[in-house]
Amino acid sequence: SRLEENIKKTVSENPVVVYSKTWCSYSSEVKSLFKRVGVQPFVIELDELGPQGPQLQKVLERLTGQHTVPNVFIGGKHIGGCTDTVKLYRKGELEPLLLKANSK
Amino acid sequence: SRLEENIKKTVSENPVVVYSKTWCSYSSEVKSLFKRVGVQPFVIELDELGPQGPQLQKVLERLTGQHTVPNVFIGGKHIGGCTDTVKLYRKGELEPLLLKANSK
């Protein structure tokens, strides 16, 4: 589908991608975590896309099994949500992933 | 106003009150924090009230200065959001407040 191709293109062309919602604190947390480690993620605010937002969220669920935000990709690979990303950071595994994805 | 009286009644009749949204992880966090300390909060899910939800959220802002969820009251007193409540818990100040409010 067109939206599926759109997502695949986005996550392959950008080292770090966050599907987010502007009013969601978990989305804010993951965005500021990336900022803290010196990375500028490519952010898609699903609540600012009109009807396309919920559509993208549905396609993301089909592609990743995750229907929630934030939805995080690094180096084209699906990472998970806020809790998953913070876990990786605390284990010291986030920054190596980011270096590999050439985002630093 | 009617909604204002509704809120004042709710927070005076219930030791712990959380204005929440069902899909919000910060709201879930504060609800499970209270559960962890053995307290059953009175929860109002603003996204399940149809048009009254946004109306209540507006009146809450007028009453508390806070337009976000979760919005937490203990013993009729406005506490704040998720971060504020977690801060109190970590400082050891939450449980004394709860005892005073007769919720334990």
Ligand SMILES: N[C@@H](CCC(=O)N[C@@H](CS)C(=O)NCC(=O)O)C(=O)O
């Ligand atoms: N553990 C997940 C929780 C994700 C979650 O529950 N996200 C909520 C917002 S905080 C959500 O997407 N709710 C449904 C929606 O907004 O469409 C994470 O850390 O990202």
Ligand SMILES: N[C@@H](CCC(=O)N[C@@H](CS)C(=O)NCC(=O)O)C(=O)O
């Ligand atoms: N620091 C605040 C953050 C509160 C916040 O930003 N809440 C968001 C949801 S996580 C919100 O209410 N956004 C506007 C809305 O949902 O109406 C807290 O800990 O509660």
Ligand code: FES
């Ligand atoms: S909407 Fe509240 S944390 Fe995501």
